Amino acid sequence: MPAPASTPRVFISYSSKDTALVARLREDLKREGVAVWLDHEQLTPGTPDWRAAVLRGIDQATTVIYCASPAAASKFVGHELAIADGEKKLILPFWIHGEKWYFCAPMGFYFAQYIDGRDAAYPAGLQALLATLGPTPTTTTAPAPRPAAPLIPAERFPTRLATLGFTPHARDGVEWIIPPVCVVPAGQFRLGSDQAHDPKARSNELTRRTVTLPAFEIARFPVTVAEYACFLRATGRKEPPEGRVFKVAWAQQFQRLDHPVVNVSWYDAFDFAAWLAGRTSQPWRLPTEAEWEKAARCDPRDSQGPLGASSQRIYPWGDVFDKMRCNTNESGHGGTTPVGWYGPDNPDPRAGRQSGASPYGAEDLAGNVLEWLATAYVSDYRTSETTELRNSDTSLCRRGGSWGGKAGDARAACRYQPGFGDVDDSFGFRLVRASPGG
Numbered sequence: 001m002p003a004p005a006s007t008p009r010v011f012i013s014y015s016s017k018d019t020a021l022v023a024r025l026r027e028d029l030k031r032e033g034v035a036v037w038l039d040h041e042q043l044t045p046g047t048p049d050w051r052a053a054v055l056r057g058i059d060q061a062t063t064v065i066y067c068a069s070p071a072a073a074s075k076f077v078g079h080e081l082a083i084a085d086g087e088k089k090l091i092l093p094f095w096i097h098g099e100k101w102y103f104c105a106p107m108g109f110y111f112a113q114y115i116d117g118r119d120a121a122y123p124a125g126l127q128a129l130l131a132t133l134g135p136t137p138t139t140t141t142a143p144a145p146r147p148a149a150p151l152i153p154a155e156r157f158p159t160r161l162a163t164l165g166f167t168p169h170a171r172d173g174v175e176w177i178i179p180p181v182c183v184v185p186a187g188q189f190r191l192g193s194d195q196a197h198d199p200k201a202r203s204n205e206l207t208r209r210t211v212t213l214p215a216f217e218i219a220r221f222p223v224t225v226a227e228y229a230c231f232l233r234a235t236g237r238k239e240p241p242e243g244r245v246f247k248v249a250w251a252q253q254f255q256r257l258d259h260p261v262v263n264v265s266w267y268d269a270f271d272f273a274a275w276l277a278g279r280t281s282q283p284w285r286l287p288t289e290a291e292w293e294k295a296a297r298c299d300p301r302d303s304q305g306p307l308g309a310s311s312q313r314i315y316p317w318g319d320v321f322d323k324m325r326c327n328t329n330e331s332g333h334g335g336t337t338p339v340g341w342y343g344p345d346n347p348d349p350r351a352g353r354q355s356g357a358s359p360y361g362a363e364d365l366a367g368n369v370l371e372w373l374a375t376a377y378v379s380d381y382r383t384s385e386t387t388e389l390r391n392s393d394t395s396l397c398r399r400g401g402s403w404g405g406k407a408g409d410a411r412a413a414c415r416y417q418p419g420f421g422d423v424d425d426s427f428g429f430r431l432v433r434a435s436p437g438g
Helices: 016-029 051-061 077-087 117-134 157-164 224-237 250-254 266-280 287-299
Strands: 008-013 034-038 063-068 090-095 168-169 174-178 181-184 187-190 209-211 216-219 371-377 396-399 430-432
Touching: 008 016, 008 430, 016 034, 016 063, 016 287, 051 077, 063 077, 077 090, 090 117, 117 157, 117 168, 117 266, 117 371, 174 224, 174 266, 181 287, 187 266, 187 287, 209 287, 216 287, 224 266, 266 371, 287 371, 287 396
Parallel strands: 008 034, 008 063, 063 090
Antiparallel strands: 168 174, 181 216, 187 209, 216 430, 371 396
């Protein structure tokens, strides 16, 4: 019997090496009323034309789920995804196995937003997947099993964050959130600007320097209010003060859980990273200046390599400023915007927003909030790869421009030198994590 028209119908694209993991997903989806098309069930002996059957399966699906793993980043799976894309199907990458997303995504999906369903993240990932698929028809044949309580309630972890790849965690009464990350491979990068290429380049950007960095992962987004609120609840730390200009109080911030947190000092950012590292046993910290700039402008697809011309782009998306790709003063928002607002899938074509993501997929590296870094400010970049200790007494760098800054402030090479304890309605931060073997 065919599924009712209102039933979500999914086609699962996967590698046969991941059959056991996919079988678990299939059972959980069917238990929630989702109609599932799986090749080893549909392509039975005697199927006259399995290629045509696959095409029908994709055509009849409302959504295609790509079960991402190193084995699934194959030509055959890529062919199925290309067909689904051509049919304008919603494709949801669901990461089921593997250490680095870069090695689990077929060509064209390196920078896609995914849902993490690996190991302990699976229950939260499944809930995010179901929320994205939409409601299923009710049934009168048997009561549905009571769903497990969410790890973090919706009033503290909005569903939208799950769809962007954030994963909630809770243990011993403590909640924390892991952000989605973008992999930045090891290799060289050239810091700085020259005024021949960028007329707005400032004097502290002109001492260019080539560095070699190990691999790392940078958070796709700045740290959100939801993430920072977990830190406050767990540690009893004092809430951020009101901003100096627009007087944004913490109570106002808490109403916007998917916005970047603001009014945080460098000490706040440093301590948050140390707390998350302790909760997760993962090497979270603030980015160095060199890591931040490489993530913002280096293009791994440049045929000339990491020192090629396209890696010297002025903004994360290219050399020409575009107010439709970032939240700066020119955009006219007058405050922060939600993370993912300028995502790679053009989230609101009617509003004209376009992707402001960097070549590695990191977002909001131009505008929204100025981001604290781990590196001491020195005018000639000689400390660009270093991280400061918490008791350091040197001024720290910030990067990225903000909602209150102008286009020139949002350039990838633009540098700021504030003090440690400064807070402002436009100050935020993001994290990096050392890649395994990086």
